[in-house]
Amino acid sequence: MSNPSSDMSPAGGRNGLEVAITLKAFRAASGETRVALRDVGFALKPGEVCALLGPSGCGKTTLLRIVAGLDHDFDGRVWLPSPHRLGMVFQEPRLLPWRTVSQNLRLAGASPETGLDEIVAALGLAAHLDHFPGELSLGLARRVAIARAFAVKPDLLLLDEPFVSLDAALAMRLRAELMALVETHRATTLIVTHDVEEAISLADRIIVLSGAPGRIIGDRPIETPRLALTPARAVGIKAEIASLIAKAAS
Numbered sequence: 001m002s003n004p005s006s007d008m009s010p011a012g013g014r015n016g017l018e019v020a021i022t023l024k025a026f027r028a029a030s031g032e033t034r035v036a037l038r039d040v041g042f043a044l045k046p047g048e049v050c051a052l053l054g055p056s057g058c059g060k061t062t063l064l065r066i067v068a069g070l071d072h073d074f075d076g077r078v079w080l081p082s083p084h085r086l087g088m089v090f091q092e093p094r095l096l097p098w099r100t101v102s103q104n105l106r107l108a109g110a111s112p113e114t115g116l117d118e119i120v121a122a123l124g125l126a127a128h129l130d131h132f133p134g135e136l137s138l139g140l141a142r143r144v145a146i147a148r149a150f151a152v153k154p155d156l157l158l159l160d161e162p163f164v165s166l167d168a169a170l171a172m173r174l175r176a177e178l179m180a181l182v183e184t185h186r187a188t189t190l191i192v193t194h195d196v197e198e199a200i201s202l203a204d205r206i207i208v209l210s211g212a213p214g215r216i217i218g219d220r221p222i223e224t225p226r227l228a229l230t231p232a233r234a235v236g237i238k239a240e241i242a243s244l245i246a247k248a249a250s
């Protein structure tokens, strides 16, 4: 695997996101090479919400990091919408520990003009703006990370299990926030989740990766508009996706 063969390009006429990873491998300290992703290719239209599912260790976070431009050491190419404003939520909140909540949000580009106050209020963060990350519970820190990603009004959103370990009511509110954001800003979204129901409720499309090395074993559109999706149909899709994931993990 060599750097010259990997490329992150602005879209050059493309408006969505296009991923064509032929190979991503990690070299272990022992010198052994472990392939994490092989032949993963897909394209998302502007505003398309795609949920990425697959067994633990199949390369979902690795894929998100490549799309975010945090990892260039892969074979293939990624085309990003051009220009784009990226919002990303990692599994861990990753806030700057020496900056207050307010500073963390503003440093990311959030401002009253981008609707920061509304998002802070929606996430119940108003009382915590002057706190430092070390003073926050994990749930609160996750909410700050979500506020930071949403408040820059991104048109490309990369979310790595953003709602995990939040209480059910808050997670539901945040899913609604996400849908509103996607609707108003046509944010092209890639969301990693282990929750099939969450994927069905949020995504226009579900991509399932195989066990390591991850490759695409399912790519399924979800009926839109969402209201047209009957509970019986949703149950059917859930069973179908769950069986793919179980097969991938076995």
Ligand SMILES: Nc1ncnc2c1ncn2[C@@H]1O[C@H](COP(=O)(O)OP(=O)(O)OP(=O)(O)O)[C@@H](O)[C@H]1O
Pocket: 026, 027, 028, 034, 036, 054, 055, 056, 057, 058, 059, 060, 061, 062, 063, 212
């Ligand atoms: N920095 C690294 N160095 C070596 N191996 C790595 C590194 N990061 C990830 N891996 C390996 O790559 C594979 C894919 O990891 P990744 O975290 O992308 O999986 P995942 O699907 O996101 O897992 P989970 O659902 O458990 O979060 C795993 O085998 C992991 O051990």
